[in-house]
Amino acid sequence: MKIGELAKATGTQVETIRYYEREGLLPETTRTEGNYRIYGEAHAERLSFIRHCRSLDMTLEEIRVLLRFKDAPNENCGEVNALLDEHIGHVAARIRELRSLERQLKGLRDLCQEARDAAHCGILNELARQGSEGGSSAAGHVHGAHGRSVERKSIKDKRK
Amino acid sequence: MKIGELAKATGTQVETIRYYEREGLLPETTRTEGNYRIYGEAHAERLSFIRHCRSLDMTLEEIRVLLRFKDAPNENCGEVNALLDEHIGHVAARIRELRSLERQLKGLRDLCQEARDAAHCGILNELARQGSEGGSSAAGHVHGAHGRSVERKSIKDKRK
DNA sequence: CTTGACTCTTTAGTTGCTACAGGGTTTCCA
DNA sequence: TGGAAACCCTGTAGCAACTAAAGAGTCAAG
Numbered sequence: 001m002k003i004g005e006l007a008k009a010t011g012t013q014v015e016t017i018r019y020y021e022r023e024g025l026l027p028e029t030t031r032t033e034g035n036y037r038i039y040g041e042a043h044a045e046r047l048s049f050i051r052h053c054r055s056l057d058m059t060l061e062e063i064r065v066l067l068r069f070k071d072a073p074n075e076n077c078g079e080v081n082a083l084l085d086e087h088i089g090h091v092a093a094r095i096r097e098l099r100s101l102e103r104q105l106k107g108l109r110d111l112c113q114e115a116r117d118a119a120h121c122g123i124l125n126e127l128a129r130q131g132s133e134g135g136s137s138a139a140g141h142v143h144g145a146h147g148r149s150v151e152r153k154s155i156k157d158k159r160k
Numbered sequence: 161m162k163i164g165e166l167a168k169a170t171g172t173q174v175e176t177i178r179y180y181e182r183e184g185l186l187p188e189t190t191r192t193e194g195n196y197r198i199y200g201e202a203h204a205e206r207l208s209f210i211r212h213c214r215s216l217d218m219t220l221e222e223i224r225v226l227l228r229f230k231d232a233p234n235e236n237c238g239e240v241n242a243l244l245d246e247h248i249g250h251v252a253a254r255i256r257e258l259r260s261l262e263r264q265l266k267g268l269r270d271l272c273q274e275a276r277d278a279a280h281c282g283i284l285n286e287l288a289r290q291g292s293e294g295g296s297s298a299a300g301h302v303h304g305a306h307g308r309s310v311e312r313k314s315i316k317d318k319r320k
Numbered sequence: 321c322t323t324g325a326c327t328c329t330t331t332a333g334t335t336g337c338t339a340c341a342g343g344g345t346t347t348c349c350a
Numbered sequence: 351t352g353g354a355a356a357c358c359c360t361g362t363a364g365c366a367a368c369t370a371a372a373g374a375g376t377c378a379a380g
């Protein structure tokens with residue numbers, strides 16, 4: 001099948017497939033005379049595996065490790081367990097961070113119940129306070145903990 | 161004060177300050193003869209405000225909106241409340257996603273209790289299954305929901 | 321034979337920084 | 351006074367995992 005069919009079959013975008021090939025997650029395929037990539041069932045399965053892992057929020061690097069195990073079926077899979085345990089740890093840590101963040105945000109929101117002028121807005125005033133390290137509030141550790149991005153989307157809609 | 165002092169005073173990196181200036185979050189400053197930026201208290205407060213917002217995981221775009229309100233203190237701050245409510249919604253949604261993810265990962269982990277050869281590893285076998293839409297498992301909605309990245313860090317340590 | 325759908329490569333954009341490279345300036349200490 | 355260290359400047363490239371678009375070629379149907 002051609003790349004568009006593979007894309008449809010796996011629910012992946014065409015560009016993403018080419019990207020995975022560049023990244024070495026999918027092997028380079030044979031081509032038609034017209035230089036079109038052609039794929040078989042094995043490719044579809046491998047791509048499904050990758051997408052499944054991605055839906056579990058694994059990084060491409062983690063997936064690379066798992067693929068190495070799939071490609072070497074006689075290896076001991078202890079490292080697979082370890083990788084998954086570590087990934088679970090990441091997710092759990094991020095949940096804890098976000099919960100602390102949620103508490104802070106709700107506390108902040110409570111400072112301004114109704115709309116008035118910005119100069120007296122409890123939220124803006126609180127955000128302007130020198131919080132830095134005086135208040136050892138969760139801000140410090142939430143911030144440093146690397147898990148960026150809560151969501152994006154309204155942004156890209158905007159340019160449409 | 162010079163940029164390094166401002167950086168120390170607010171716990172921000174120098175490059176980050178210059179970046180905020182490029183992005184229009186901080187105004188361009190006057191310079192010394194030697195072309196050094198000089199800052200005053202107002203700059204320090206504004207930067208603290210920004211960093212405080214960032215520690216609450218707001219995007220620069222959201223912060224831009226808040227700064228507009230701070231700069232126009234007679235405006236009605238209803239939009240501030242709305243922005244914060246929306247942000248809280250993002251965080252809550254991401255928490256729900258991650259919890260669902262955590263459940264899936266733990267279920268997956270249970271499939272392989274001890275290390276054996278990769279060909280019989282329950283985890284690898286499960287991940288290889290065509291999950292797509294057959295299983296309407298959380299995979300679908302977790303994936304599409306835009307909140308990428310659980311954490312990163314071991315990666316950058318590697319290059320040291 | 322032409323239109324449209326598909327494919328190709330290459331490049332740049334996204335977010336919020338961080339880290340250079342390759343300079344100039346200031347300050348401190350001997 | 352001289353020279354090294356510590357600071358500052360601009361500009362550019364890199365991170366993750368794509369996404370989009372430019373500009374060109376290929377293929378199938380009407």
